[in-house]
Every structure is written in C-alpha cells, then in structure tokens.
Amino acid sequence: MSLPLPALLNAVAAALANEVAPALQLLGQPEAPDANYAGGTAATAAMILMLAAAEAAGGPAREAAAAAAARPLLGDAAAGRDNRMAALGHLLAAGDRRALPLLIAEAEAAYAALGLPPPVRVTGEVTGGPA
Amino acid sequence: MPAEHLARWLSAQWGEAVAIHGLKRFHGGSARQTYRFDAVAASGRREALVLRRDPPSSLIETDRLAEYRAIQCFAGSAVPVPQPIFCDTGPEAFGSPGFLMREVAGGQAGGLLEPDPYGAHAAAIGQQFFTALGLIHAADPAAAGLPAMAPADAALARLAHWQAALVADRFQPEPVLDAAIAWLVGNPPPPPARISIVHGDYRSGNFLHDGAGRLLAILDWEMVHPGDAHEDLAWACDPLWSHSSGRAGGMLPLDAAIAAWEAASGLSLNPAAWRWWRVLAQVQGLVIWISAAREIIDGRSHDPVLMFAGTIPYRFHTLTLARTLDTL
16 A cells, blocks of 8 residues: 555644643643553554655655566556556456566565564464465 | 543442542554543442443444443353443443443553564463364354354355445555455355354454463454354464464464364364465455555544554555465
8 A cells, every 4th residue: 555645644643633642731640531542642653654754765666666567567557556556456357367476576565665574474284274 | 531421320320429530541442442440439349440432433333232242241251351341332321332341450462563472471372362262163142142144154244244345445456455355256165064153353462361371351342243263263363463473373383273272162174264264364454454544544533543554454464465366
C-alpha cells in the first residue's frame, strides 16, 4: 500500500490534538482518564510519523524500480502503482503467472522499507500448510 | 469516558453509593474501547473491574452480545476467561453498548512487535494456549448462544464475510488478494467434522499470562461465531503472530501446537482444510488491515492503532500472501 501521507499526517495531528494533549494535561492526576492510552497513542503516532517520513524518502525510488521491472511485461501500464497493480491483476486472473514474481518483489520491497524482521514461516511436521 | 455512568449503574446494582477510582483506558483492543477502574462502595467493598464498550469507529463491526455470551459460556471452565458481570446493548449503563467484567489481576499480554514476549515460559504457555483452543472447539456452540450452521457452509460463509468487507472498504487495486480469493473460491475445503465455537481472533496478544508460565485469560471474543475449528487454528498459527520466531504464536513448534489442540478438541487436523484455512487467514488479515486504512483515509477515525494496522500488518500479509500464491 502506498501510504496515504496527507490523510495519515492529518490523522496523526488530530489524534495528538484530540486524544493525547488533553490526556497529557491530566497526567500526574491519579483520576486522569485515558492517561495510559495517551502514552500508547503517542508512541504509535510517533512510529507512524517515522514510517511516513521513510516513505516520503524512499517511496519514489521504490515506485520507479517497480515500474521499470514491470514495463517489459506491461508496457505503459507499468507506470503508477494502481495502473500496474490492476494490469498485473488482470494477468494473474487470466492465468499468466509471470505477474507473480513482480508482485512478490514489490511486496518484498515495500515490507523491507519498514525496517522490521522479515516474515518467518511457521513450520512443523504438518503437511498441506502453504504459509 | 463518563465515569458518572459507571457510578450511577454500580450504585443501583450494589444498593449503596459507589465511587469510581483510577479510570484508565488501555492501549489495545482495536474493536472496543477498554477501561479498567476500581469501584469503591461506601461500605468499603472494592472491586477491580474492566469495561469494554463500542467506540465510534472500530476495525470490525461486531455483535455486542456475542462476545459477552462467549465469555459467559466459558466462565468457570478449564478455558480461562475474565469473570463476566453485566452487558448493556444500549447506552444507558456505559455511554455506549458494552459490558463489564472483573479484572484479571497480574496479567500481561504479548505485543505484536515484541521479539520474544514469553521468554523461557513460551513452551509452557503455548501448551496451555493451544489446549484452551482445543477445549473451546470441543464445546457446544449452542451453549454460547451461537446460531446453528451446516458444516458445508462454514468455509464459504467466512469467505463471503471477508469478501463483503473487502468490497465495502477497498480503495486501490489488490491483485494478490483478488488472486487468493479466486483460489479460495475455486478450491473449497472439506467440511468440518462438526461446527465449533470459533473465537475469531485467537492469537498471541489476545490472552493474558502471569509472566511465570501460567495462562490467565483468553480475551477479545468480539469476533466469535460458529464455524470450522481450522479457522482459529490457522489464524493462531499465522506468521504475523509468531514474533519472527517460526513458532506457532511465538510459543510452540507447529506440530506441538497442533498436537495440543487435537488432544483437547478431539478433532484431527485435515491437511486439505488446513491448507485452505491458512490462505484464508492471510486474506482475513489483509481485509482487516485494508478496512483499518479506509477508516483513516475517509476521516472516520484518527486512531493511530488503525494507522498502524493499515501499514505494518498490511505489508506483512501482502508479502506472505504473494509468496503463498506461488505455492498454490
């Protein structure tokens, strides 16, 4: 997902104004409602802002790389996330699995941008589990 | 949170004046607002209580009573749950529909991004966690007030549920998700041996433990419904909840988790069903994260928890589902 930056930034600002600030004003008062929640809200909002900043810095290069990789298969439809995803979706629906490596690569790049540990398979001696 | 609602209702219930102390909202529980507080009566009676009530906007639209009935169903059983007290489907008692239960003292929950939330007690807690899941699945759905369902309908009912949510909330092309849904539609699983109580969000993070190896309470029953027990098992074993450990729920190797579940439920894992429900688990996750993002994009919520859901778990499940498609 391309982060909807304007919506996220507006939402973070609203969260800080409407939930954290009033609660922080009450911190130190034993009866303060929402004080615990304020801490969690502020921490989560800070993480979202860091993600948004990383997205702003690295998103365009990632998008350009994804479009370049898909262009041999999609032509002009490779430009722009939604156009590319729709075109790859049509190919997949038609049974053309050449779309899948492109989708996997794009998902890997988007996840890597988060800076988190990679997904690890949950495995065991059970047959039939694909994930 | 209007404490006066709580004080008024508890005073009427206890027959004496009750004051509310230490009212605080938890950071967690994305589909409900959750508060804890102490109710203190004039006589000295004091109880630590937890309120869960509907927020203006939540990740998932859920039945107010179903969660409460499920907790009631298992109260006092070998499946540990908080002790339920009262449910109000209207706004009178709590300001919005919600219910009250006793606080589980000393409980702690594992966070999604914690690398090893259960430490040396992971195996012990995991054994209890997957045993409790089996016991839930061994229970009669009618005891939790759930409607009857034909086994043949279980899988496609859940798929239809998430498809409808996706139609309502999607805001951009999702080729991976669409391809996975097409596979699920075209490859339905065998029906379950029986219909079970499905918790609906049974996973690491949705239970309390004491930090010393004991499971204290299974929480967050708001998505409970009748269905195929494989659904809960697949969700609980999804890599998103493994804390990057490769263990089911970050606690047990997969085969050990399934063995505990089989022993307690009396059910046997069906490999074909398991394969289908593991894909469905990722589809379910993605739809939930898309719905969360849609709440933010449309301006219906500014809760950072929903922003989080629409970013990190969204990308996680997009990636795992794309890789899974490559194996189908």
